[in-house]
Amino acid sequence: MKVTKNGMVYQLAFLPRFFPVNCYLVEEEHTLTLVDAALPYSSKAILATAAAIGKPITEILLTHGHQDHVGALDELKRSLPEVVVRISARDARLLAGDRSLLPDEGEAPIRGGVPKRVQTRPDCLLQEGEGIGSLQVIASPGHTPGSMAFLDLRSRALLAGDAFQTRGGTAVSGTFKLWFPFPAMATWDKEKAMESAEKLLALEPSLLAVGHGAMLNQPQSVMQHVIEEGRRGA
Numbered sequence: 001m002k003v004t005k006n007g008m009v010y011q012l013a014f015l016p017r018f019f020p021v022n023c024y025l026v027e028e029e030h031t032l033t034l035v036d037a038a039l040p041y042s043s044k045a046i047l048a049t050a051a052a053i054g055k056p057i058t059e060i061l062l063t064h065g066h067q068d069h070v071g072a073l074d075e076l077k078r079s080l081p082e083v084v085v086r087i088s089a090r091d092a093r094l095l096a097g098d099r100s101l102l103p104d105e106g107e108a109p110i111r112g113g114v115p116k117r118v119q120t121r122p123d124c125l126l127q128e129g130e131g132i133g134s135l136q137v138i139a140s141p142g143h144t145p146g147s148m149a150f151l152d153l154r155s156r157a158l159l160a161g162d163a164f165q166t167r168g169g170t171a172v173s174g175t176f177k178l179w180f181p182f183p184a185m186a187t188w189d190k191e192k193a194m195e196s197a198e199k200l201l202a203l204e205p206s207l208l209a210v211g212h213g214a215m216l217n218q219p220q221s222v223m224q225h226v227i228e229e230g231r232r233g234a
């Protein structure tokens with residue numbers, strides 16, 4: 001596991017060579033917010049990193065319900081019974097292992113790995129626009145129907161889940177990248193993913209922090225470029 005700090009954002013990267021999966025600790029004045037919960041064996045390293053920073057994790061925000069973003073959730077909730085777990089209402093269904101579609105969602109199936117044995121249920125459901133500490137909640141459907149991103153209003157760091165990837169070349173979720181095709185293979189609705197990518201770019205982020213790949217400083221021109229690339233390929 002490798003920790004990379006950028007301002008108030010700590011990236012924790014697991015398996016960085018083979019199938020890199022990130023989660024993030026966002027530092028607040030007295031507490032830490034964990035964004036995503038990585039893989040089943042990740043909890044020890046997450047807790048050790050929080051201990052090294054010296055602040056308690058009081059919030060767990062999940063960008064979406066795929067299994068590589070919620071793996072350590074049960075163990076973390078056992079270790080931190082007071083922690084508040086939040087996910088969108090829509091992806092709470094994925095977290096519970098239910099990949100059925102809602103009536104207004106068309107025919108395309110939910111893609112990607114949905115957890116089968118996660119027992120933790122959200123304490124609160126994420127609402128677009130609400131603030132949790134310094135983070136503002138931004139609905140960014142496409143990769144999954146209920147994907148959420150988080151914008152740090154202090155720095156405009158954007159924690160975007162799998163709305164973008166930077167591993168194997170930066171791309172909007174749904175654009176196939178030969179050297180790291182997994183997020184594209186796991187994307188539910190490519191058109192919605194494009195619209196969400198444009199919405200996220202319009203937030204003028206100063207940092208792009210995603211589920212797979214390194215953090216990108218001053219990402220706006222790259223985001224613009226890959227949105228155009230994705231539109232051409234669509």
Ligand SMILES: [Zn+2]
Pocket residue numbers: 064066112143162186
């Ligand atoms: Zn995903």
